[in-house]
Amino acid sequence: MSSDQKTSEAFSLEALRAGDRAEFARLVETYSAAIYRLAIKMLENTQDAEDILQETFIKAFRHLNTFDGRSSLSTWLYRIATNEALMTLRRRKVNLVSLDEPDETLEQEQEPLQIVDWCCMPEEELMSAEARQYLDRAIDELSPNLRVVFILRDMEGLSTQEVAEILSLSETAVKTRLSRARLRLRELLSEYYGEKMARQRLVERED
Amino acid sequence: MDQTTCNELLSSLSEYVDGELGEDLCALIEQHMSGCQDCRIVVDSLRKTIYLYQASASQVEVPEDVRDRLFHCLDLDEFIKKAI
Numbered sequence: 021m022s023s024d025q026k027t028s029e030a031f032s033l034e035a036l037r038a039g040d041r042a043e044f045a046r047l048v049e050t051y052s053a054a055i056y057r058l059a060i061k062m063l064e065n066t067q068d069a070e071d072i073l074q075e076t077f078i079k080a081f082r083h084l085n086t087f088d089g090r091s092s093l094s095t096w097l098y099r100i101a102t103n104e105a106l107m108t109l110r111r112r113k114v115n116l117v118s119l120d121e122p123d124e125t126l127e128q129e130q131e132p133l134q135i136v137d138w139c140c141m142p143e144e145e146l147m148s149a150e151a152r153q154y155l156d157r158a159i160d161e162l163s164p165n166l167r168v169v170f171i172l173r174d175m176e177g178l179s180t181q182e183v184a185e186i187l188s189l190s191e192t193a194v195k196t197r198l199s200r201a202r203l204r205l206r207e208l209l210s211e212y213y214g215e216k217m218a219r220q221r222l223v224e225r226e227d
Numbered sequence: 228m229d230q231t232t233c234n235e236l237l238s239s240l241s242e243y244v245d246g247e248l249g250e251d252l253c254a255l256i257e258q259h260m261s262g263c264q265d266c267r268i269v270v271d272s273l274r275k276t277i278y279l280y281q282a283s284a285s286q287v288e289v290p291e292d293v294r295d296r297l298f299h300c301l302d303l304d305e306f307i308k309k310a311i
Contacts, residue, residue, distance in 0.1 A: 045298070045306035052297060057287045070293050074300050081301065106250050132269045139275045146279060155283055174277050176283035199241035206269070206276045 033095060036084050048077055051094060054176060055101045062105040062158065064160050076101040091185055098178075098186045102168055109164045130203040134210035138217055146213070151182045158208040162201055168200035169194055232259055233266055244274050 031050075055076050059069035078098050087096055101213040138146075145151065157165060172183045173194070180198075184191045236256055242248045243256050260266050289297075298307045 042306065044301070045303045047300060048297065048303065049306075052294065053287075053289050056289045056293070057284060060287060061284070066293075067270055070296070073289075073293070076296055077297065110249055131234065131237065132265070135265045135268050137268045137271065139271045146275075147282065155279060159280070170280075171284075175280055177281070179270060195242060196238075199238055200271060202241050202277060203237070205280070206273045209276050209279070210272055 021202075033087070033089060033093075037087075044081060047093070051097050052077070054094075055097060058098065058101055058171055058176065059105055061156075061159060062164070062167060063108060063214060064100075064156060068108055072101060072104045075104050079104075095182055095185050098172065098176075102172070102186060106164055106168065129200055130207050132203070132207065132210075134207055134214055136210050136214035136215035136217065138210060141213060141217065145216070151212075154212050155209070158205055158212075161208065162204060166197050166201040166204070169197040170205070173198050174202070191219075233263065236266065239275060240270060244270065244277065 031047055032040070032043055036047065052073060056069060056073050059072035060066065063069055063072070076097060080097055087093070091099075159170070162170065168187065169183060172178045172186060173180065178186070180191050181196050183189075184194045187194070189197075236259060239252055239256065241249060243253065248256070256266075260270065295307060298304055
């Protein structure tokens with residue numbers, strides 16, 4: 021989803037509030053892919069992601085009359101979807117950390133232990149089917165609080181300000197969480213690709 | 228590897244790769260990196276990590292059946308075909 025206000029402004033709030041179904045269908049069409057992406061990366065489960073997708077637009081439709089237009093429509097939709105995703109995760113009890121808890125309770129900055137230069141690996145190896153599965157598993161290892169920031173900021177390409185607004189956090193808190201998420205993922209990816217490189221070297225030596 | 232400096236810079240690397248750091252801190256990091264291969268590797272792999280996730284995100288699409296059920300539950304079936 022493009023995070024700019026222009027996309028939101030392309031919709032007639034008046035028509036949406038009046039229950040114009042064609043306009044609402046256009047809204048669903050525009051934002052469903054982004055909401056689905058967010059849900060699937062947050063939950064790693066297609067059924068849960070579909071539930072979040074449906075629930076987000078059902079709630080949006082019901083509450084359009086309370087949307088005050090202070091934030092963009094996309095920010096508002098993302099906020100509904102992230103709340104739903106975090107609630108689902110809490111229900112699953114995968115992680116009991118509350119969003120309201122201060123940053124001190126979250127993961128700290130990951131000190132780099134893996135110093136392997138894997139950046140030169142060929143693109144097809146970095147993005148192989150197996151590697152992509154590993155990317156998904158690694159993101160799943162982040163606490164939901166870090167994961168949601170990383171997804172919105174780095175995968176959806178939203179600005180720090182937008183993410184802060186969606187999650188009701190300060191911009192500093194968003195930056196701190198993003199930094200922790202990125203460093204943790206860098207560590208996990210370095211372990212994975214580093215091992216791959218080592219194995220490859222071993223094979224080459226045997227040849 | 229000068230551990231103190233490396234660790235001190237660690238929390239600024241994320242903003243550094245986003246190009247959001249102030250000039251002074253930016254210069255400090257670059258000066259440190261010119262003599263520290265480990266930090267260069269950390270910064271390069273941090274950039275690559277972000278890039279790989281960005282690339283993998285763009286590959287996710289809503290499956291057709293999921294999309295159809297979404298429109299159906301919102302009572303928007305008549306718009307399924309019209310939408311691109």
